Amino acid sequence: MQIDYIAEKKLFVLATPNSTYAMAINGQGALGHVYWGKRVSRAADLFEPPPGFGGVSQQEYPGWGEYFFDEPALKIAFHDGTRDVRLRYASHDTVSHRESRELRILLKDSFYPLSVTLVYRLHPDCDVIDRHAVVTNEGADPMTIESVQSAAWYPPRDNTYRLSYQTGRWGKEYRPQEWTMGQGRAVLDTRRGTSGPDFTPFFWLDVNGKADEDNGQIWFGALHWSGNWKITIERNRDNQTRITGGVNDFDFSWVLRTRESFTTPVFSGAFTDAGFGAASRIWHDYQRAYLFRKEKANGLMPLIYNSWGTFQFDIDEKRMVQLAELAAGIGVELFVIDDGWFGRRINDKCSLGDWYPSPDRFPNGLNPLIDKVNSLGMDFGLWLEPEMVSPDSDLYRAHPDWVFRFQNRDCSQYRHQLVLNLARDDVKEFAFNTMHNLLRNHNIKYFKLDNNRYISEPGWACVDIPDQKSVWVKYYHNFYDIFERLTKAFPNVLFENCASGGGRVDFAMHRYFDRINRSDNQDPLDELFLHEGFTQANLPKLAGGGCHISKGMCGINGRSTPMRFQAHVGMLGSLAIGENLFQCNPAQLDELKGYAALYKEIRPVTHRGDFYRLISPREQPLAAFEYVSKDQNDAVLFVLGQSMQFRDVLPNIRLKGLRPETVYEVEGGKRMSGAGLMHIGIPVPLRGDFDSRVIRIRAVPEA
Structure with a gap:
């Protein structure tokens, strides 16, 4: 990185490894833009100002x-x-x-x-x-x-x-x-x-x-x-x-x-x-x-079990203890209780804001369940929606003035809930203290933050009228302040960003949140397209969700897909299981155990390596994604079929990002140079619907 100021030309030059950015002070004293593009090593090449530089049309920050x-x-x-x-x-x-x-x-x-x-x-x-x-x-x-x-x-x-x-x-x-x-x-x-x-x-x-x-x-x-x-x-x-x-x-x-x-x-x-x-x-x-937070930047995402995909609101301590025992048996590392653990929450019509364990479902609080989960070798996680409140809740009855509303207007409800005005400092402190106390008093290692409706009627009656339109910005100033404090106080907690799926995916959220519910849509066929788009800007390992392996959550389109396909697609990011383990026979539990082992084996590459989109599902009846370790010694290839037709012969899959001269061993024993893998490729036959392969490639140690 290089920053230079050439005084005689009043020229600023910023250099990154592969680009140059330049601006200069024009004859009127305004700061004008000069150049942004491929790196120019000779500053004198930038001395000739571009057309329009002397006027107002090319100002660096135009008023x-x-x-x-x-x-x-x-x-x-x-x-x-x-x-x-x-x-x-x-x-x-x-x-x-x-x-x-x-x-x-x-x-x-x-x-x-x-x-x-x-x-x-x-x-x-x-x-x-x-x-x-x-x-x-x-x-x-x-x-x-x-x-x-x-x-x-x-x-x-x-x-x-x-x-x-x-x-x-x-x-x-x-x-x-x-x-x-x-x-x-x-x-x-x-x-x-x-x-x-x-x-x-x-x-x-x-x-x-x-x-x-x-x-x-x-x-x-x-x-x-x-x-x-x-x-x-x-x-x-x-x-x-x-x-x-x-x-x-x-x-x-x-x-x-x-x-x-x-x-x-x-x-x-x-x-x-x-x-x-x-x-x-x-x-x-x-x-x-x-x-990312330094302690999380290169961390590996745990294998998650989430209760929502099977049980939704129908959870209690006894059932969750039994479920946790089965989850531990297949290799789960993080056991998550989703919606339904608090207040009188038996459906989505009540209790948002009443963030205390349900006395009917968890009469002893959460700690006995957490202790059991920990004794099984798993961490414990919890779902929360702190920006929202149900009209039928103790919180709303105590503080009806805390929600967004305009005077002389009714509040629009969506999903039977209203939005708390987080721009208010008292609301901010309530949200912070709610989460801080839960984390301080329980051994919680994962918080899934949800947000299931948008802001409407953004009235803020307790501030002067000229200041009311600042609410959109002050809301997020306070939101960031909450999570700045929480992540510093609890650096080992994994925070997940969910907003009805991928409704709030941006780089500001990345500073505080280590995992993203990429989408509520966990149909693995749709996920091929979602992952292609998500990874254009976002690190693949962030791509989470509650239930990649689950009959219920994968059936958003009424489509049935094999467990193998669900698992392979889920491994593209951060894998979660939501299958009803009570209904799995021993063979299915063993199958899940195998997917858990494979996920743990490949995640050092998929979570820390470089990502390549090889074949787009928009262009072929399959998708191919590749992950390559930073030292280029290991790669993982995902080949994920949609629907094979006409007995078509698929093209060889050509890899990327390998060292051309290095010899690699493809899973199964075949050896090829990096150049061969990248220019010739390997055949990966797929049959029928939703066939898939996960192929590991390793550099052969030099003799």
Whole structure:
């Protein structure tokens, strides 16, 4: 990582291992964008400013004002009614941290006491640039932020770009979409109070749609925000493409009073010339090194049993003890009690918010069950939905003012529940203390956080009207504060992020959550497509769920699939079992035991290695995914069939990421060089429906 300032040219140059990012101060004193793309080693090559550099159209952080008509990064109303922002360079400095270096550029309005600090953070051996902005009122009069974005990104001018992005809904997340950009504007955003699933906060741009999994230049980015967000991708009439992203300005405003600052979420960007696969691996390595908690970054995901897939709300201490004994017998490492353990919770109509063990189902509390689970050699986990409350609950009867609501309006219920206003500090402390006390008083090693409805009627009557639209942002400031404190207090607890499945999957959540319920849809055929989309930006080992092996949860489409296929697909991420073990015969229990052993054997590679998408299920009647250890000595190949027809002969599976000269042994005894495996490949015959293979490949030790 390298940050240089060339004073005679007023030029800033940021260098990552494979890319260069440059900007300069123009003749009007504004900070203009110069270049973002493949690494340029000679700084003099950047001295010639691009077209439009001297005007307002190419400002690094454009305010709404002057003669600027595109999407602004900042829109402010000053106390006297002026709505015009003119930012000029004031100063800069660099700051070194233990694992990063920062460039901070201070911009100031040409008249009003407004300052904006642009922050660029670089990491060692990483092509990702983290950016955010800090907006400060340095005067005595209040000013109102109407829109504040984290950054504006400029890929090279005059190219025709293909925009790739993801859409979704419940049970159908991470669906790939494309748009070949002409003059115009695309807006990706969420307004539900979560970062998905309608869109995910990621984008990819490639030139003329020519990039594929292994080739082509790609500019790509990710917004670190879990609430309402917006990314605008536009190509203006001068053929300049700009990507602006940050907190959604829909139903948002923020009053900045004297000496107050607003810090935007991080908006990360990166460049590669090696295709979509390389872009994914850049994100995966970045998450391991700089997002995840250090104690969890390279940890192995335990084999989980979750009670929900079979029993849903019908749980009690006696039955769970019996179930735990069976789970331990097949090799489960983490036994999880899902919904139904608290209050009077016998269905989804009551008791959210009453987070104490059900006196009817767990009359002795949770500790006797936890002690039994621990004595069987397993850790214990628990489900919780702390952002929600049931109208039929002790909590709601005590604090009806804690929920979102507008005056003179009824509250909309969904799934018989309402949303607690976490922007309130008293609600925040209640949620924190609830989880902290459960963790302090019980030997809980896993918390599954759920969120099963969106925010509506976001009224906040106890604050002044000018401040009420800040609720969308303050909600997540408090949310992050809760989990910052919890993860520090309980560093060995595994936290899972679930929001009706994959409704809140973003890089901000990755800082606190070690596993993700990728989707409530655990039909293994659908999971082939879900995993392909999920891994575009997210580390594969995060891909969890409650019940990969389960008749009930795998039957969302009314489809029956073999246990073997369910297990193999589940091993693509973090495997969980939800099968009714009481109904399994000895042969089925032995089969589950075998899958548990296989999962544990391969997970050092699948959880710590590099990931390759070899064959897309959208293009062939099968999917093929490969994981390669960082030292390139071991690989695991998954070949997962959909439906074979016409006695078609499948193509050889060509591997990736191996050392060409090394000899490898393919499971079964065949030996081939890395070059042979990558260029010739291996045949993997599949028959019928839902056939699958998991194949291990190991480097042959040199004699």
